[in-house]
Amino acid sequence: MLKYIVKRLLLSVPLVLGIVTATFFIARLAPGDPMDMYLERQRQRHVDPEVIELLRKRYGLDQPIHVQYVTWVKNVAKGDFGESFRHRRPVRDLVAEAVPYTLQLTILALLLDALFGIALGIISAVKQYSKLDKTLTVGSLIVYAIPGFWLALMLIMLFSVNLGWFPTSQTRSMNYEDLNMIGKFLDRMWHLALPVFVLGIAGAAATARYMRSRLLEVLNEEYIVAARARGFRERTVIIKHALRNALIPIVTIYGMSLPFLLGGATIIETIFAWPGMGRLTVSAVSGRDYPIIMATTTIAAVLTVLGNLLADVTYAAVDPRVSYDAPRKR
Amino acid sequence: MRLRGLPRSVSAFATVALFAACGPPDDSADRQAASPGAREPVTVTVLVPDADELVMSPVSDTPHKFLMFQPLVARAADGTLEARLARRWEPTADYTSWTIHLDRNARWHDGVPVTSGDIKFTVELMSLPSVGYGQYYGVEIEVLDDSTFVWHANKNTPLDDYHSFFPRHVLSELDPDEFYEWEFWTHPVGNGPYRYVRHLEKTLTELEAVPDYFRGRPAIDRVILMYGSGAGAVPELLAGNADVIPLNPIDVPKVENDPRFQITYKSAFWSGWSGYGIMWNHRRPVFSDPSFRRAATMAIDRPALHSLLHLPDELPVFDVVFTERQMSDVPAHLPYDPDAARRLLEEAGWVDTDGNGVRDRDGEELAFTAITDAGRGDRVAVIVQAHLRAVGIRMEIQTLPGPMIVWQTRVKPGDFEAAIFWWNPGVYGSFGPESFLGYRNEDVHELLGVLETTQNPAVVDSLYRELWPHFQADIPATFLVPRVALFVSDRRLRGLSSPHRGDPVWYMEDLWWGDG
Numbered sequence: 059m060l061k062y063i064v065k066r067l068l069l070s071v072p073l074v075l076g077i078v079t080a081t082f083f084i085a086r087l088a089p090g091d092p093m094d095m096y097l098e099r100q101r102q103r104h105v106d107p108e109v110i111e112l113l114r115k116r117y118g119l120d121q122p123i124h125v126q127y128v129t130w131v132k133n134v135a136k137g138d139f140g141e142s143f144r145h146r147r148p149v150r151d152l153v154a155e156a157v158p159y160t161l162q163l164t165i166l167a168l169l170l171d172a173l174f175g176i177a178l179g180i181i182s183a184v185k186q187y188s189k190l191d192k193t194l195t196v197g198s199l200i201v202y203a204i205p206g207f208w209l210a211l212m213l214i215m216l217f218s219v220n221l222g223w224f225p226t227s228q229t230r231s232m233n234y235e236d237l238n239m240i241g242k243f244l245d246r247m248w249h250l251a252l253p254v255f256v257l258g259i260a261g262a263a264a265t266a267r268y269m270r271s272r273l274l275e276v277l278n279e280e281y282i283v284a285a286r287a288r289g290f291r292e293r294t295v296i297i298k299h300a301l302r303n304a305l306i307p308i309v310t311i312y313g314m315s316l317p318f319l320l321g322g323a324t325i326i327e328t329i330f331a332w333p334g335m336g337r338l339t340v341s342a343v344s345g346r347d348y349p350i351i352m353a354t355t356t357i358a359a360v361l362t363v364l365g366n367l368l369a370d371v372t373y374a375a376v377d378p379r380v381s382y383d384a385p386r387k388r
Numbered sequence: 389m390r391l392r393g394l395p396r397s398v399s400a401f402a403t404v405a406l407f408a409a410c411g412p413p414d415d416s417a418d419r420q421a422a423s424p425g426a427r428e429p430v431t432v433t434v435l436v437p438d439a440d441e442l443v444m445s446p447v448s449d450t451p452h453k454f455l456m457f458q459p460l461v462a463r464a465a466d467g468t469l470e471a472r473l474a475r476r477w478e479p480t481a482d483y484t485s486w487t488i489h490l491d492r493n494a495r496w497h498d499g500v501p502v503t504s505g506d507i508k509f510t511v512e513l514m515s516l517p518s519v520g521y522g523q524y525y526g527v528e529i530e531v532l533d534d535s536t537f538v539w540h541a542n543k544n545t546p547l548d549d550y551h552s553f554f555p556r557h558v559l560s561e562l563d564p565d566e567f568y569e570w571e572f573w574t575h576p577v578g579n580g581p582y583r584y585v586r587h588l589e590k591t592l593t594e595l596e597a598v599p600d601y602f603r604g605r606p607a608i609d610r611v612i613l614m615y616g617s618g619a620g621a622v623p624e625l626l627a628g629n630a631d632v633i634p635l636n637p638i639d640v641p642k643v644e645n646d647p648r649f650q651i652t653y654k655s656a657f658w659s660g661w662s663g664y665g666i667m668w669n670h671r672r673p674v675f676s677d678p679s680f681r682r683a684a685t686m687a688i689d690r691p692a693l694h695s696l697l698h699l700p701d702e703l704p705v706f707d708v709v710f711t712e713r714q715m716s717d718v719p720a721h722l723p724y725d726p727d728a729a730r731r732l733l734e735e736a737g738w739v740d741t742d743g744n745g746v747r748d749r750d751g752e753e754l755a756f757t758a759i760t761d762a763g764r765g766d767r768v769a770v771i772v773q774a775h776l777r778a779v780g781i782r783m784e785i786q787t788l789p790g791p792m793i794v795w796q797t798r799v800k801p802g803d804f805e806a807a808i809f810w811w812n813p814g815v816y817g818s819f820g821p822e823s824f825l826g827y828r829n830e831d832v833h834e835l836l837g838v839l840e841t842t843q844n845p846a847v848v849d850s851l852y853r854e855l856w857p858h859f860q861a862d863i864p865a866t867f868l869v870p871r872v873a874l875f876v877s878d879r880r881l882r883g884l885s886s887p888h889r890g891d892p893v894w895y896m897e898d899l900w901w902g903d904g
Binding site: 088106107108109110112113116146147159211214215218219222225226227228229230232234235328329330331333337 | 524586588590591612624627
């Protein structure tokens with residue numbers, strides 16, 4: 059297994075390099091450059107051309123594109139993603155500020171996804187073709203089909219604007235500093251409620267569908283028939299025998315959620331003014347902030363590769379039939 | 389003005405109720421109503437969309453800057469300049485230098501007087517390469533005494549009504565190479581009507597009125613700058629979490645008929661023109677013909693365009709360049725008259741010979757490509773396209789990401805037929821001898837040449853008036869939508885007026901909270 063992991067990690071290096079190289083050149087070859095955006099932010103007032111040249115030099119934009127690329131790769135290898143054109147701060151600091159916010163959101167969303175998705179999937183499978191199953195099936199398909207941004211806006215209008223139950227955006231209340239530790243925790247949860255619900259519910263709908271179909275497959279396996287024949291209670295058969303096997307592909311799916319965990323959810327973060335990685339990326343793209351774009355793309359690429367690897371390894375760990383070791387000679 | 393607090397009721401829906409119950413204790417009060425006389429504390433919450441995480445960005449137009457720092461002068465409601473840090477000002481005859489007398493009562497928030505040395509220090513600091521701020525190009529400050537200095541520029545220039553200045557006694561010992569890391573930007577010592585109270589990361593910055601502010605204590609006691617997103621601005625307003633938001637014109641229908649709110653706007657004109665227009669490339673034979681430009685202009689229903697884009701009704705439609713002071717005095721614009729447009733085109737030989745709806749002449753179709761920017765530009769362009777098509781002109785649209793990109797990559801090098809974009813290269817750059825449009829009119833060039841030599845408001849106004857007949861005859865560009873910034877605020881916030889005092893943040897010190 060270790061050999062397999064090392065091999066996969068080595069193979070992923072050229073893959074990640076390819077992704078970030080493509081991103082680097084696509085971003086740089088698009089029309090306009092960051093100084094155009096700088097001028098736009100200066101509201102088109104007269105700006106000293108010498109300053110523009112100085113800024114170009116400072117950010118290495120006066121160099122040929124291949125030189126910029128080599129410099130960037132060397133710096134990234136040292137963990138330096140450069141300085142944001144817009145914020146004039148190290149990208150590393152900006153990313154470090156955004157990641158905790160994204161993790162709060164995505165971990166809770168994944169938990170919601172898993173709890174509701176798996177539970178509803180089990181109920182649906184066990185009560186196959188019942189009214190409840192049909193309702194859950196139609197409901198999950200509808201929820202899955204609803205665009206997240208639309209759902210977010212509708213929930214904001216209903217629960218924040220009309221009912222006033224939840225905040226419309228932000229991460230904490232204005233009186234946050236005056237709250238005790240429990241109050242602070244509850245306040246954060248209160249602010250997380252809507253974005254987590256929007257992010258998690260669509261995933262839960264998909265998970266419920268996976269879970270239902272997988273559990274139905276497993277329930278038709280011979281060993282389940284055998285377990286029933288041996289007189290086990292139905293609850294034991296489902297939970298102890300069927301569920302464990304049905305969960306294997308689900309676990310794999312969650313393994314692939316790693317990029318989502320740190321990459322953030324761009325649209326939801328933007329709508330709820332959640333200062334995570336997704337929002338950082340969106341504002342960087344609109345402002346041609348190349349260092350941030352490259353940093354977030356690199357992080358996403360690395361996490362995607364690692365997520366796939368994690369999924370494969372998890373699959374082998376939970377299913378004893380799967381082995382990545384070389385087959386024994388007979 | 390209500391602080392955000394506990395949900396008012398609990399849902400029967402279990403999940404919702406669980407999360408809803410997580411709200412903090414409700415310590416909010418109903419919206420306060422206080423007049424300047426009744427001294428119940430008044431707090432106004434301003435939504436700041438997509439702000440940098442610095443509390444105050446020294447080189448950006450963040451609201452913090454206009455609340456905590458003062459420029460030398462500001463615009464009065466009638467568009468004239470009124471005193472702020474400067475008490476008096478006199479230009480030289482050629483307007484290349486201004487002698488400025490500071491208000492001797494002006495103080496930094498730590499009580500130290502604001503002096504000429506602070507102005508000189510700021511200009512020199514911001515001009516350093518490590519700061520990379522380019523707007524003090526050719527500016528030098530000559531200190532005459534603590535409250536008098538001369539602002540020298542390398543060309544005639546209007547009095548600066550925009551920049552803020554920083555305290556020398558606080559900053560002079562700091563390392564300018566670490567300018568952007570200075571803690572000062574998160575806890576600034578300003579000279580404006582509001583001072584820093586606290587900052588809650590990614591959430592808000594709270595400011596309070598300076599009690600002994602040299603221009604008089606503001607009637608609004610506290611200002612909370614609340615960080616949010618542009619997409620969520622209107623819901624924040626509707627939910628009562630924000631009292632003031634910048635308004636995207638696309639959101640106007642959501643609030644314009646709500647009696648709780650008022651919409652104001654701030655003109656973003658500089659002398660001449662700023663906004664969306666069709667910039668015709670006069671080097672192309674078709675566009676060099678004034679009758680074509682006139683026909684195209686008359687084919688577009690510009691008042692309807694304003695309405696479709698949800699711009700304020702009182703914004704003028706015009707065919708000429710003008711100063712801010714002349715905004716309500718511009719000459720009548722060419723009417724929307726598609727029949728007259730068709731006649732003009734037919735007289736110029738443009739006829740639809742093959743019945744495909746597009747006019748042609750000598751085998752050449754009356755068709756062109758207009759480049760525009762994504763955002764509002766493409767929305768404007770689509771409407772223009774439909775109107776032109778109705779008179780037999782086919783306009784294709786090519787969209788580029790932003791106005792600066794349109795300008796830098798296509799318009800400035802002359803690689804365009806027509807352009808609809810949000811950019812202001814200045815009246816001289818647009819219509820002078822080096823016109824990027826290729827516009828030629830010696831009388832106009834001469835008048836613009838004289839205009840370049842003065843900042844005298846009366847002379848400038850008069851020169852613009854002399855330009856008007858030329859613009860009305862030539863229609864060198866088709867002006868479509870003037871540039872304005874919209875704001876929506878609680879109707880009880882009093883003292884706002886468009887177009888010069890439409891921005892509540894810039895003029896918070898002059899506003900008050902009215903009853904009912």
